[in-house]
Every structure is written in C-alpha cells, then in structure tokens.
Amino acid sequence: MFRQDGKRFVLVCFGILLLGALGYATDNWLDIAVDGGDLSTLNPYFANTTVDRSVVHKAYNALIRYKLGNIVEFEPDLAESWEVSSDGKVWTFHLKKGVMVHDWTNPETGEHHPSYELTAEDVVHHFQIAADPNQSLNASAFKGMTFKAVDKYTVQFVLEKPESANLFLPKVADYMTGLIVPKKPYEDLGPDIMKWMVVGTGPFKFKEYRAREAYVLESWDQYFRGKPKLDGVTIWYVPDLNARKLGLMKGDYELIEGPPSQPWVEEMRALPHTVVDVFGPGERVVFFFTATMEPFTDPRVRKAVLYALNREELAASLGPDITEITYSFVPSSLPGGLSKEEIAAWDPDLLYETNIDKAKELLAEAGYPDGFKTMTICSERGQYLLPTQNFAEQLRRIGIDVEIQIVDHATHHHLIREKLDVSPIILYVCWRPNADVLLTQWFYSKSAVVVGESPIQNYTRLGLVDVTGDGVVDSIDPLIEAARAEVDPCEQAFYWKLANLKLLDWAVCWPACIQLFTWARNERLHYGYDLVADLTLSPRITEQTWLEQ
Amino acid sequence: MLGYVIRRILLAIPTALGVLTVIFIVMRIAPGDPAEVILGEYASQEAVEALRKELGLDQPLWKQYVDFVGGLFKGDLGKSPINGQSVSLLVARSLPYSLELSLAGIGLGVLFGLPMGILAAVRRNSFFDYASRVFSLLGLSFPTFYLGVLLLLLFGIKLNLFPVVGGGDLSNIADNLYHLFLPALTMGLIMMAYVSRMARSSILNVLNEDYVKTARAKGLRERAVLYKHVLKNALIPIVSIVGVYSVVLIGGTIMVELVFSRPGMGKMMIGAMKQRDYITIQSLMVIYAGLVIIVNLLTDLTYGFIDPRIKYD
Numbered sequence: 078m079f080r081q082d083g084k085r086f087v088l089v090c091f092g093i094l095l096l097g098a099l100g101y102a103t104d105n106w107l108d109i110a111v112d113g114g115d116l117s118t119l120n121p122y123f124a125n126t127t128v129d130r131s132v133v134h135k136a137y138n139a140l141i142r143y144k145l146g147n148i149v150e151f152e153p154d155l156a157e158s159w160e161v162s163s164d165g166k167v168w169t170f171h172l173k174k175g176v177m178v179h180d181w182t183n184p185e186t187g188e189h190h191p192s193y194e195l196t197a198e199d200v201v202h203h204f205q206i207a208a209d210p211n212q213s214l215n216a217s218a219f220k221g222m223t224f225k226a227v228d229k230y231t232v233q234f235v236l237e238k239p240e241s242a243n244l245f246l247p248k249v250a251d252y253m254t255g256l257i258v259p260k261k262p263y264e265d266l267g268p269d270i271m272k273w274m275v276v277g278t279g280p281f282k283f284k285e286y287r288a289r290e291a292y293v294l295e296s297w298d299q300y301f302r303g304k305p306k307l308d309g310v311t312i313w314y315v316p317d318l319n320a321r322k323l324g325l326m327k328g329d330y331e332l333i334e335g336p337p338s339q340p341w342v343e344e345m346r347a348l349p350h351t352v353v354d355v356f357g358p359g360e361r362v363v364f365f366f367t368a369t370m371e372p373f374t375d376p377r378v379r380k381a382v383l384y385a386l387n388r389e390e391l392a393a394s395l396g397p398d399i400t401e402i403t404y405s406f407v408p409s410s411l412p413g414g415l416s417k418e419e420i421a422a423w424d425p426d427l428l429y430e431t432n433i434d435k436a437k438e439l440l441a442e443a444g445y446p447d448g449f450k451t452m453t454i455c456s457e458r459g460q461y462l463l464p465t466q467n468f469a470e471q472l473r474r475i476g477i478d479v480e481i482q483i484v485d486h487a488t489h490h491h492l493i494r495e496k497l498d499v500s501p502i503i504l505y506v507c508w509r510p511n512a513d514v515l516l517t518q519w520f521y522s523k524s525a526v527v528v529g530e531s532p533i534q535n536y537t538r539l540g541l542v543d544v545t546g547d548g549v550v551d552s553i554d555p556l557i558e559a560a561r562a563e564v565d566p567c568e569q570a571f572y573w574k575l576a577n578l579k580l581l582d583w584a585v586c587w588p589a590c591i592q593l594f595t596w597a598r599n600e601r602l603h604y605g606y607d608l609v610a611d612l613t614l615s616p617r618i619t620e621q622t623w624l625e626q
Numbered sequence: 627m628l629g630y631v632i633r634r635i636l637l638a639i640p641t642a643l644g645v646l647t648v649i650f651i652v653m654r655i656a657p658g659d660p661a662e663v664i665l666g667e668y669a670s671q672e673a674v675e676a677l678r679k680e681l682g683l684d685q686p687l688w689k690q691y692v693d694f695v696g697g698l699f700k701g702d703l704g705k706s707p708i709n710g711q712s713v714s715l716l717v718a719r720s721l722p723y724s725l726e727l728s729l730a731g732i733g734l735g736v737l738f739g740l741p742m743g744i745l746a747a748v749r750r751n752s753f754f755d756y757a758s759r760v761f762s763l764l765g766l767s768f769p770t771f772y773l774g775v776l777l778l779l780l781f782g783i784k785l786n787l788f789p790v791v792g793g794g795d796l797s798n799i800a801d802n803l804y805h806l807f808l809p810a811l812t813m814g815l816i817m818m819a820y821v822s823r824m825a826r827s828s829i830l831n832v833l834n835e836d837y838v839k840t841a842r843a844k845g846l847r848e849r850a851v852l853y854k855h856v857l858k859n860a861l862i863p864i865v866s867i868v869g870v871y872s873v874v875l876i877g878g879t880i881m882v883e884l885v886f887s888r889p890g891m892g893k894m895m896i897g898a899m900k901q902r903d904y905i906t907i908q909s910l911m912v913i914y915a916g917l918v919i920i921v922n923l924l925t926d927l928t929y930g931f932i933d934p935r936i937k938y939d
Binding site: 110113114115116117118123210211214269270272273287288289290313314315316317319320323324326327329330487490491494495531 | 659662672673676706708709710711715716719720775778779782783786789790791792884885886887889893894896897898899900901902
C-alpha cells in the first residue's frame, strides 16, 4: 500500500511540475526585464526614467519621430508632413487620417470608452498641458508658443521668436513631452490615474499593471502602421541583475537590461542563443570642476588636471566595447559637437593630450609642486563609481589625492543640485538630446545651482563668476542665446561649437567618454530595424518587432 | 493565559510605535528628495517644488507623522507617492507571497532539521553525525542570496526543473507551489542548519543528565527514553532558536525574493527604497515589525505547551 502511495506521490509531483511548466510556455508575447523596482510615473508630461520610457514609448506617438536607430534625423509619426513659415515662427503639421486612440476603461468608475480618431483638437490640448509648468516637466520648452487647430487634421504652432529645426523639432518628436496624450482619456482619467495607466495611439495598449511586479501591454489591433506582430509585451520590474540574467537563460524573458559593464557583455556573449546589443546614444561621462572652490579657482590647476588625464586609459578600464571617447562637452554625434579632428584644426592645445610633465609644471606654477588633496562626492552606481576611481587613480601621478565620498544616487543628486560648492569635482553621467539643452543646463548663468534664476546644474556658476582669473566674469551666455535665435542650422551649430571651444579653453570640465547601453536578448527576438542608437534609451519595440517561433 | 496574551499584545504596541517613529524620522532626514527621484534628472527646481507640495512633503514633520499614524489606526496605509497606488492594496497583494515563503522556509527547516539533529545526537560520532555537522556548517556559512543563486543555477538552469523568476499564480496551487519550491528550499536549508545544530547540542546535553541515566537504569526502551525524557527537556532551547531564526528568516525573505524575483514584500521594499517611497517603506516596516512581534509571542506561548512548569503570571 505504501509503495502505491509513493508512486501516486511521485506522479502528483510530476504533474505539478508539468502544469507549472505549461503555465510558463510562451507564445508570441515578449517579456522584458528592466532594472527597476517599479514605475515612477507613466504620465508622459513627467515620465523620463528609462524604466518608464520602456512603457510610455510603446503606448504613445508624437507628431514626428526619430528615425529608428537614429538620434538626429526625423520622420513622420502622427503627422504625415510639416512645414515652417519663411519667418521661422509658424510650424504647421498635417495629421494622418484614421489614427485611432486606444479604447479604455476607467478603473474608478468602470466605464468603458470606445476608441476614437485622433484629431488636431487632441494635439492642441496635449501641448497646452505640456506648456503648463504645473502639469508638465518640460513646460519651459514651449514658453511663448500658442497652439492652434486650423482644421480637423492641421495643427499650428505659433512662436514668439523663430526657432531652427534643430531646436523646434525635438520638442514635438517622440522624446519627453512630445509624446501626445489624447484629450478624452486625459480628461476622463486625470493625472493621478495616468501615472500608471497609458492610453495613447501606440502599437501597444494597457492591459494590466501589477505594482512593483510587472506592466502588461497588449497589441493594438487598430494601430495606424498596422497590427503589431507581437501579441503583447510584459515589462517585468527586476532590480536584481542576476535574476534578469537567469530569467533570460531560462527563457522567462526574451530581453533584459544590462549594466554598462564589459565583463557582463562578455559573459552574456558567451551564452548560447543570446545576442548582446551595445548601442547609443549612451550616457556622456563628464567631470566638472567647481571653479569657485580652491584650488580649482586657478585655471592652471584645472589645466594641469586635464593634462594628467588619459581618455584611452579610462575607456580601457570601463570596457573598450561599451565606451566611446569624446573630446567636446557636446558630443560630436550631435549638431554643435566637435570631433577630435575639428578641435585639433582649431587649436591642438585644446585636446590636452596627456602630458604628465606639463601637468606637474602647471601645478608647480600654481603653487602646488607636490600636488594637493581634494575630494569628490560620487554616486554609488557603478557607472559613476568606476570612472571616478579611474579618474582619481590617474591624478595620483601628479600628486593629486582625490578622496571619493560615496553616497547613494538620490543623495548624490540632491547634494550637487541643492548645495553650493559641495564638491570640487563632480561627475555627471547622462544624455541630453541637443546642444542647447546641454549648454543651458550646465553652463548658462540662469542655471547656476542654488543662486541662478532657474537653478539646474551649472555647478561652476559660469556666467556669474570669473573662472580665468582676469577679473572679468566669464560666460558663454551670448553664444547660447545667439544659437537659440539662429534659424540657419549651420550657423547655429557654429555658435555651439564656439561655446564648446570656450569651455575647453577655460578647462571647466573634462568630457571623457560615452558609456553605451547594453542589453541582452534571446536570438528569437528581432527588433525589425537595426539598433544603433535610440532616444528611448532602450531597444525600441515596434509593430515590426517579432519573435521567431 | 489569556491575560498574558493580552499583556504581550499591549506591550507590543509601544514597540511597534517606536519602530514606526524611528523609520519615519530616518526616512525624512535621509538626504535625497522623493520629488527629485520621481521627476528625475531633467526636473527643474519649480517642478520639484510643485511635486513636493503635491506629495505633502512641504508639511511640517509632526503633521506628516500624525497623518501617517492616524491613517494606520484607520487601517489606511496611504498612497504610494510614486505610483499613486493604495499601499494597503499593494501589501495585500504581496504579503501572501512573503508569508508563504517564510512559513515554508520555517516549516522545511523544522521538519527536516529537528529529526536530523536528533539522529545526529543519538548516533553521535557516526557517519550521519559527521555528515549532518558538515551540512550545518555549510548552511550556517552560506548567505541566503548565494545559496539561492546556486539552487537557481542547478535546479532552474542546469536541470530545468523549476522556474527562476516570479511567484506564480496564488489562485493556482500547483503553479504557486512550483514557484515556491526553490525559494522555500533556500530558506529551509539555512533554517535546517540552525535547527539541526541546536537540536543536536541540546539533546546531547540532556542525554548526560542523571534522570536520563535513571530512566535507562529502570529498563525503559531507548525510544521511550528519547521521546519521553530527552526530547521534551531538550525542546525549550530548540524552540528558542526556532523563534529567533524565524525572525531572521522573515528578514531574509527580502534577499530571497530579490534573487527569485518574487512579488513579495521584500522585493517591494527594495523597490520602494530605491525610489524613496517613504510611505510604502514605513508601511512595510510596520508589517515586518508586526510579524516579528507575532513570532516572538508564539514562541513564548509554545514554551508553556512544552513545559507545564512555565507559568504565564
């Protein structure tokens, strides 16, 4: 009898395992594991973390979009064409017909709302919200603009001052507040529900949100580019890298977010049926010198530091496959950025090719023949810590001892943005979409931390202080403003290049390199385009994305 | 007995309030603004200030504290400032996953650890004794997250027997157990090591007592000596250690849930910490503190059942 019971027990156990395995069988559904505990906000007027974008970009569209795999050129999205008036003040967009908004059910009232066609009224409503500082993160981008529905399918943006295509088009493209929230769902759901529920026109629509576990989207049959090849996508919030990796190996996930780490890339490449994507735009690694803190007030000290540093060495330590070297504050991949050759042609000295003797000479001239001790506040994240450790190690050669004070990432942000002169050296790792945003956030006088009119991240307080020691306030404000007012893209880029050269000349920062994004996927997954770079900061999943069966 | 239980529960209230207060203060004085974390790097100062106001972070600390404690008494844990979800609902969804994991871990540990310890003590210096001691040593030395990864690699990847992520569907017992097995084994193995070690040493101590020798001298069978005289007397320290390590195990679920990506309170806690979701963190801490208090209470009550000499006065 006991033997019979034993057999039954084994059979039941086997059945349980089989049932579980069947439950896990995947079909045409894509499972993505992202590095995060949960979403922050999916309200497109505020969503900007990589984790949130991974949902938002699947559910919403913009008037135009960056070409797939490209971060500079645009192509139509909701608009089929657009034009600008001769004075550069009126931009007109002609909408595609038959673009359908997802149907949705209000989770509070239970009322179901059918799909409807997106029109100019939705677009105008969206940008009116986007321009309201109380309802939008990026309202300043739309300052002085009015929005008009000329007819059902035509929208006009009327600007106070003309703007070049370089500056205007990114604002209405699929990046941040350019993603259009249709009017009716926004009014029905309100900003609170839209924190976690997405209703747009994109290839995937809301199915389910399991807080701190997963976000489920299903394919939108009426998507204007055609029904998606996938049945749906689940974005799993998996903060543990190892869990993501094991999930990929096991087949629970087809796509996982990786860290910017060379060993991880090599480890994943060695796995069978696994493809590693290393792609841009990546995150710029830039060290800023607080030119108001001793001894960095002396330009000779800052230049000595630049001569002591070696970009190739830093890139090698971070991983040659995942790092690209940069020479100007605005990277050369963006209009207004400078390549090594361009800088060399202008003034080879501005490249600060590594020269330890010259660095020591400059330090001695500045009164520090034996070097000095300084510090930096650094985030605990690997993408901050590893470059900082290498930076400190390199400076040891000229006697500069950099004490690294490690804090958690949120604290790092809080300290460097809300305190004045908190750290003589500040590393910032990030991407921004164009030269104007980059130069404005970090070097425009109004952006000076704490004391600026609209404080952002100008730690050096450039534009308010003298950084060259000649008794005159140094500023690139005129160049930033001239570029903003310029409608000719070439002229505009020229102003930005001049601003970059000034920054190099004043040695206020060390633009070191770009850390590329690393994701791994099962070879069954095909994006449907060549992933070179994407402003969603993750592999874009489109209606063309498919899973090999 | 009932009076004792009530007294213990009443005593637990100031403990819980103390924990809550400490957590509340630590979360508020820690640098790193939730509004900045939510809005991210692009946020302007105006946007951050507006969100701080919306989240009530501009209110005086005492008011935030009173609101939170008041909400707790009403059974309302508040809304997560990050995702706008009701924390009570989030907890209700994740608590079963953590609870089943803790119980399964403790259950496995006691179920296998106790017999292992008894056998090792009875067969002292035998091969089984040596093997169980080596096992205990390994169990005590392995951090849970490392053991979890090893089990995942072996059973999940190499042998492909169990899933490596998720908690399964709670309404589907088979699926749920299928997902629970490896995480529970991870916790159970550690618990087993503690229990078997304590059981062995405790039984060895009792085996040398005079009353055991007397029992044997009276001609009682070895099994009767063991169950009636040895085990009953050895159980008190074993129950103590089970109580203490159950508390440790409840805390240990955080790491195990992270490794196995289970949607329990541990994973929720890590996510909330990363996002500075202080409302969720506070609520979870209160629940963890509550669980610890309950386990301690149960441990104390168990003493009385094991040893009738213990009074609850």
